[in-house]
Amino acid sequence: MAAVLDATPFNFVAIVLCVSIGAGLLGSLLGLGGGLILIPVLTLVLKVDIRYAVGASIVSVIATSSGAAAAYVRDGLANMRVAMFLELATVAGAVSGAMLAGMVGGRALYFLFGAVMAYSALAMLRKLREDGSARAEEPPPDALADRLGLHGSYYDVSTGGEVTYRVHRPLVGLGLMYLAGTVSGLLGIGSGALKVPAMDLAMGLPIKVSTATSNFMIGVTAAASAGIYFARGDIDPFIAGPVCVGVTLGAFMGSRFLTKLKSGSLRMLFVAVLLWVSYEMLSKGIRG
Numbered sequence: 001m002a003a004v005l006d007a008t009p010f011n012f013v014a015i016v017l018c019v020s021i022g023a024g025l026l027g028s029l030l031g032l033g034g035g036l037i038l039i040p041v042l043t044l045v046l047k048v049d050i051r052y053a054v055g056a057s058i059v060s061v062i063a064t065s066s067g068a069a070a071a072y073v074r075d076g077l078a079n080m081r082v083a084m085f086l087e088l089a090t091v092a093g094a095v096s097g098a099m100l101a102g103m104v105g106g107r108a109l110y111f112l113f114g115a116v117m118a119y120s121a122l123a124m125l126r127k128l129r130e131d132g133s134a135r136a137e138e139p140p141p142d143a144l145a146d147r148l149g150l151h152g153s154y155y156d157v158s159t160g161g162e163v164t165y166r167v168h169r170p171l172v173g174l175g176l177m178y179l180a181g182t183v184s185g186l187l188g189i190g191s192g193a194l195k196v197p198a199m200d201l202a203m204g205l206p207i208k209v210s211t212a213t214s215n216f217m218i219g220v221t222a223a224a225s226a227g228i229y230f231a232r233g234d235i236d237p238f239i240a241g242p243v244c245v246g247v248t249l250g251a252f253m254g255s256r257f258l259t260k261l262k263s264g265s266l267r268m269l270f271v272a273v274l275l276w277v278s279y280e281m282l283s284k285g286i287r288g
Contacts, residue, residue, distance in 0.1 A: 015046065016239065017246040020060065024250025028068035028215055029257060030192065030270050038243065040280065048239060055234035056243045058226045061184075063247040065219025071255035076154045077212035079205065082167060085148060087217055089174045090181035090195070091224040097185020098225035114281030120197035121274035124267060142168040154209060158262045165206050173203040184218070185225040192218055193277055196270065207267050
């Protein structure tokens with residue numbers, strides 16, 4: 001059993017449940033998976049061993065995806081062709097990361113992850129003037145994206161119009177997804193903080209489509225590495241149980257709000273979360 005804060009089992013479960021609902025809500029809105037919130041709370045506040053926190057986070061990522069992905073697919077936001085294409089790389093990366101988790105030193109990884117998040121936040125900040133319904137430039141034709149039929153459209157409730165978009169540079173996205181999957185397996189997070197910027201900036205998907213597609217993908221990515229964590233005994237049912245319930249509820253609520261948010265507001269919220277994650281990761285790297 002993991003070491004936890006001095007609290008009764010009921011109080012511990014209640015706290016974890018409430019935090020998980022908030023993590024699931026934010027995770028489904030931004031396509032992050034909720035692990036970026038859960039791991040700091042479980043380890044720093046509730047004093048849960050980091051191994052069990054990461055194991056519970058992996059479960060929360062699957063729960064977030066299950067709670068939100070169905071709604072996003074129904075509303076036509078998630079691009080299934082893009083998701084299936086990119087999952088080839090993310091699943092391979094997740095397995096690689098989970099196998100390396102016990103061998104790689106965390107300090108360099110924290111620095112690398114923090115630097116990538118800071119760059120992604122600044123790149124997305126430059127695009128805040130672009131709404132998801134009006135790209136600054138039409139992306140050039142991409143033969144592979146055309147052949148695979150990766151382009152799509154969706155109805156934007158916030159603007160009341162149909163948004164059509166074209167996907168470009170799918171091979172660049174494939175390489176970035178392998179990196180995102182590796183980080184997911186190493187740190188026990190959904191890696192949506194890498195997937196969403198990759199789809200939004202590198203492949204030209206609108207921010208809402210990137211978020212919805214990331215929500216669908218993170219569950220598959222996490223499931224690929226969850227078995228390894230379970231075999232190592234890093235998933236404690238006493239912690240993972242309330243996490244799974246809370247995150248699923250929060251993800252379901254978050255899926256109801258995404259279509260109503262303006263793309264600019266969603267991008268600003270995502271940039272703020274990326275900057276916070278970058279600061280936390282760099283701080284952990286400095287503290288060792």
